[in-house]
Amino acid sequence: MQAVEVDEQERPARELRGWAERVVAGVSFAVALLVLWQVFRPLPQGSQYYLVIFLAGTLPLVFLAYRSGARWLDRGASGPGIVDWALAALAVVVCLYPVLPWQIGSGAGGYDAFLNRQGLLDPLDVALGAVLLVLVLEACRRTTGWVLPAVCLAFLAYGYYGGLLPQQWSVAHAGLDFAQIVDALYNSGSGFYGTPLDVAATYIVLFTLYGAVLEFSGAAQFFVDLSVAVFRRSRSAAGRTTVASGFLLGTVSGSGTATAVSVGAVTWPILRRAGYPPEQAGGMLAAAGVGAILSPPTLGVAAFIVAEYLNVSYVTVLGWALIPTLLYYLGILLAVEIDARRFGTRPVEIAGPSAWALLGRFGYHFLSLVAIVVLLLLDVSATRAVVYATALAFVLALFDRRTRAVATSPRRVFEALGSGVRSALPVVAVCTAAGVITAVTTKTGLGAQAAALLVRAARALSEDHTVVLATTVVFAAIALALLGLAVPVTASFIIGWAVIGPALLALDVPAPAAAMFVFYYSVLSEVTPPTALAAVGAAAITGGRTMATMRQALKYALPAFLVPVVFVLSGPGDHLLGRGPLLGVLWTTVVACVAVAALAIATGGWLFGIGPAGAPARVCAGAGGLALLYLEPVSMLVGAAALATATGLALLDRRRNA
8 A cells, every 4th residue: 555546547557577578667756756855945947947858857657657557568467569669769859858958850959949939839749749749649548548549539620620610609618720639739837737737746745755654664554553453352342443444544545445445354364254245345445445535644646736716725625634534534434333233233253452552562553644735734845744754754664674675775765756656657648638628728718608507507496596506516416426537636636627517617616625525525436336446446355246335435435426516515514614603513513423324224224223214214325424514504494303203203114113
């Protein structure tokens, strides 16, 4: 497990050997040093210059480290072929071309001269920019599949052919020629070298380096062992262990699928011994794993992009995510307790040291996490905070006799830093390809046009502002859910923010609420059938049926689908992001907790202290939870009455059955 591993649909990388392994390892190590250098001594030419160098170091590695998927090109696991080496070399040339002191045909060389040609690119500039576009899409295809490159091609077609659309269509525009498109991608801050790649080249790589140090220090195993030790004597110990392990690993991981698989490898034998069916266990693992993308202090890749887009500090985004994360895990824990009673699970005796013994011996692993939070609160930049935390974790590994030999081995340190960069390669490919989407959206004004179209469709049903907002939110939620089925979380957020974000902002939704709404619905695609990647990974561990596992994961994560709606639909819902007076934050949190409990009763069919809940009781509990989540006085009264009715119906069922 590595921090902020890959929240994308990562394909198997090659098992490199020989010269290929040496080249990839050496370049990865050099890129890691460049990233660390940039934190404390930024390159004087500016951040975009740094991104040019960074992409020149990472994009070629994708062609060497990942298979093409074509049998006639791949040579199995033996390493890259001639075509792969050629693509890697070509990537180096086209990436470094803007910073070369001599540029053929331009009459002038150097980075400043290249920038001065913005809007008036030479033919060679256009040709090399087009080659880079093809290479970026191919790198994205190798790491995440065909869907995101196809989406990028659709945006490119819209940019090129948009001038042919009927002018009465709201999404029509003047049209861009090919040179204008390449200029926007290759020589501007909104294309390849825009915010997504900037996030990948700073925050993401630094957190993967942090995760690499935690990996050889044994922190990941400690988090799982601690969860097992804490809950070993309770009837629902297996389920609680799974959720706690997912949460602890999630604090240093940005990958839902990777966390589900990592936790499942350890906790599935415990769940099986406790009596959980494979599908329920897999759903629990998937839901707990997806919490990694929602759990401070790392969250997922998209959260860093939220901070950049809204121009706020990363610690502010962490504050917005705190209460929704607690509500998410509360819903999972309640579902676990319900399932433990429904399935009659058994306590599992697990040998091993006590929780206090583990904390006394390995509790120092928490110090680097605490250091990140403290430094962020002290207004230290997120990049420097994670570097200091990485250094602290490394020093602590030196003092532990179990990891001292590893920490003092130059080879292991070299491998750890290189592996941090290599694990971020799929994210780099996705974020660079996302520059196509942001550039076309910016140049054509698609965001504002799509927002107007969405709001117009909502107003066709009613002119009442509340109804228009509710309809827009429903349309947006459906669109984000469908989008998340096709593209990775990061790309889903970028597209969603470009198209749906303006619609929410136009309806006076606060920017933090709109951004977090798009963020959460982008993340929840990991447990949404039929392409729930976290559920697929969990089913592979438990051996359960894939679709049934997806349905169970959806059941566990259901409250998380509804809480983001509160951000934008209810005025007091803004308090759930930690915004507003303390009293308002507290009472909305308490009411939301009760609402999540009611929804858990509805989905699980069990009422605590009473027993099974029949269909009428479950319907009333579900209605009560929805009403409570609206957080308005009248709706809360209705919700409380519905929950009381559900309790009465469950008691009547219990007496009847007795």
